[in-house]
Amino acid sequence: MAAAVVFKFLYGFLIFVAFIITGVALFTPGWRSYDGDDAPMMGLVTRDCGSNNRAVESYDCARWHEMQFTFEQVTLALMIVAWILQFIALAFFCGLFTRARLALPATTLCFLAFIAILIALIVYGVRYQRKIAYMMSVTYELLADVHLGYSYWLALAGCIFTLLATLAAG
Structure with a gap:
């Protein structure tokens, strides 16, 4: 009985951490990053257009949401779900602390x-380099060296915590 209570609290802690990390990953601009200091970063919802000499032209940066590819929209939808x-x-x-049997629905939801999240990470991880994102900075430098940013890795951490919460709930 005591072990069941421990697993319930462990589940609550893990799903809370997963929820926070996933939310941070969803709303931060670091899904796709460019190499170098002050370079722009693009996220699913937000973006950082860079600063100083590496800043992207404001017109190009403002139109970024209009130019999202299908894989980015699919990733965004899956992350929101x-x-x-x-x-x-x-x-x-x-x-879980009531008489109702909610462990199965909690496990299923997790x-x-x-x-x-796993499908979103796979879709984005496979396709992010196929988007030719040569961005002109204010100094006319072409920004092309792209890599997965911190938000992607936060989403991966959220995915792992969600899996651990699934195991703790079951």
């Missing part, structure tokens, strides 16, 4: 959130 599922799974944490 996963974040909503994590929120609902977090709400189920309170219900697993579905894990699958959504």
